[in-house]
Amino acid sequence: MEFYTKPGDYDAINYIPHTESHGTKELWRTFWILLGITVLDFGIYFAMSPSMFKNIIFIFFGLVKAYYIVGAFMHMKSEKINLALVILVPTVFIIGLIMGLLYEGHALTYVK
Amino acid sequence: MANHSEAAFEQQPMWAGGRSPxxxxxxxxxxxxFLLSDAFTFSSLLVQYGAQRFSNVVTPVTTKWPDPASIFNHFPGLHGIHLPLLFVSVMTFILILSSVTMVLxxxxxxRKAKKEVARYMIYTILGGIAFLSCQAWEWATFIHExxxxxxxxxxxxxxGYKHLHSVKFGQHFEWAAGDRTFGPVPFAALFFIVTGFHGFHVFSGVVINVIVYIMTRRGVFERRGHYEMIEKAGLYWHFVDLVWVFVFTFFYLI
Structure with missing residues (x-):
C-alpha cells in the first residue's frame, strides 16, 4: 500500500490512497448501456399501454441505471466491501419507507 | 524506507487509529x-409524490392525477406540436453525457494529466449549464400554462383525454375549451419542489465544478500531488445524475 504522504505534508493526516487509471473502456461501455436503457425507456413508453407491469419495468430499468452509475461512475465496485456495505445497507430504510407507504397508504384515500 | 514504513503501517491494528480501515x-x-443522507431526502420527497398520487381521489372539484404525457409534451422551437417525453429524454441524455465527461x-x-482534467471539467460544466437551461425552459413553459x-x-x-389520445406523436395539438379544469394541487407543487430541489443540486454541482476547475488551472492539485478533489466533486455530480434517473422514472415515465 502506497501513500502520497511526506513528512510535513498536510495530507499526511488524510491518507490519500494511491490511485491508478483503469482506462476509459469500461466508462464508455457504461455510457452506451445507460444511453441504450434510456432509449428503451422511450420506446416502451409509447409501445405499451399503462399498466402495473409497465411501471415495474420502468422501476427495474431505473435500478439497473443506478447500479451502473454507482458501480462504474462512482467506482463503488473498486471500493472495499466494508465501505460499500456502510453506504448501501442503510438504503434498506428507503425500502422500509416504500413498504410502509404501500401497506398503510391506502388509508389516505379514506381521509380525503 | 518505503518498505519499512509500509511494514510498520501494516502492523498497526485496523481500527486503532492512524490508518484508514x-x-x-x-x-x-x-x-x-453526505450522499447517503441526501438519498434519504430525495427518496422521502419521491415517496411523498407516490403517496399523493396513489391516494388521489376524484371529487367534484378535482380530477384524477394528470398523465405526464399530456403536460410535458413541448419542445423548444416546435410550438404546439405534441412531443411527449422527447425534451426530458434530451435532458437525461445531456446529464448522462456530462457524467461521462466528469468520470473522464x-x-x-x-494519470495526473492537468490539461485533460481541465478540459473535461469544462465539458462537464457546460453539460450542467445546458441541463439547467433546459429545466428553466421547462419550468417557464409549465408556469406559462x-x-x-x-x-x-x-x-x-x-x-380532454379523448382529445389528447386522438393526437399522435408529432402532430399539432392545442387544448380546447373544456379539456382542462382544476386538478390535484400536489401534482404541480411536488413537481416544482422535487425538480427544483434537484435543479438546485445541479446548480451547486456546477458551482463546485467551476471552483475545482479554477483550482486545477491554478495548479493547486499538481502541487498537492494528487487529484482527489476531482473524485469528490465527481461523486457529487454522479449522485445528481443518479437522482435524475429516479425523478425521470417517477415524474415522467410512470
Whole structure:
C-alpha cells in the first residue's frame, strides 16, 4: 500500500490512497448501456399501454441505471466491501419507507 | 524506507487509529455519507409524490392525477406540436453525457494529466449549464400554462383525454375549451419542489465544478500531488445524475 504522504505534508493526516487509471473502456461501455436503457425507456413508453407491469419495468430499468452509475461512475465496485456495505445497507430504510407507504397508504384515500 | 514504513503501517491494528480501515480518505468517506443522507431526502420527497398520487381521489372539484404525457409534451422551437417525453429524454441524455465527461476528468486525474482534467471539467460544466437551461425552459413553459405551487390547471377532463389520445406523436395539438379544469394541487407543487430541489443540486454541482476547475488551472492539485478533489466533486455530480434517473422514472415515465 502506497501513500502520497511526506513528512510535513498536510495530507499526511488524510491518507490519500494511491490511485491508478483503469482506462476509459469500461466508462464508455457504461455510457452506451445507460444511453441504450434510456432509449428503451422511450420506446416502451409509447409501445405499451399503462399498466402495473409497465411501471415495474420502468422501476427495474431505473435500478439497473443506478447500479451502473454507482458501480462504474462512482467506482463503488473498486471500493472495499466494508465501505460499500456502510453506504448501501442503510438504503434498506428507503425500502422500509416504500413498504410502509404501500401497506398503510391506502388509508389516505379514506381521509380525503 | 518505503518498505519499512509500509511494514510498520501494516502492523498497526485496523481500527486503532492512524490508518484508514476503508482504504479511503476522510473527505471521500464523508462525501459518501453526505450522499447517503441526501438519498434519504430525495427518496422521502419521491415517496411523498407516490403517496399523493396513489391516494388521489376524484371529487367534484378535482380530477384524477394528470398523465405526464399530456403536460410535458413541448419542445423548444416546435410550438404546439405534441412531443411527449422527447425534451426530458434530451435532458437525461445531456446529464448522462456530462457524467461521462466528469468520470473522464477523474480518470485523467489518476494519470495526473492537468490539461485533460481541465478540459473535461469544462465539458462537464457546460453539460450542467445546458441541463439547467433546459429545466428553466421547462419550468417557464409549465408556469406559462398555468401551473403554480398552490394551483394546478392540469386537471384533464374525460373530454380532454379523448382529445389528447386522438393526437399522435408529432402532430399539432392545442387544448380546447373544456379539456382542462382544476386538478390535484400536489401534482404541480411536488413537481416544482422535487425538480427544483434537484435543479438546485445541479446548480451547486456546477458551482463546485467551476471552483475545482479554477483550482486545477491554478495548479493547486499538481502541487498537492494528487487529484482527489476531482473524485469528490465527481461523486457529487454522479449522485445528481443518479437522482435524475429516479425523478425521470417517477415524474415522467410512470
Amino acid at each position: 476503508f482504504n479511503v480518505s476522510y473527505g471521500k468517506l464523508m462525501m459518501w455519507i 476528468a477523474v480518470e485523467a486525474g489518476h 398555468g401551473a403554480r405551487l398552490n394551483h394546478n390547471f392540469f386537471g384533464i377532463t374525460e373530454q
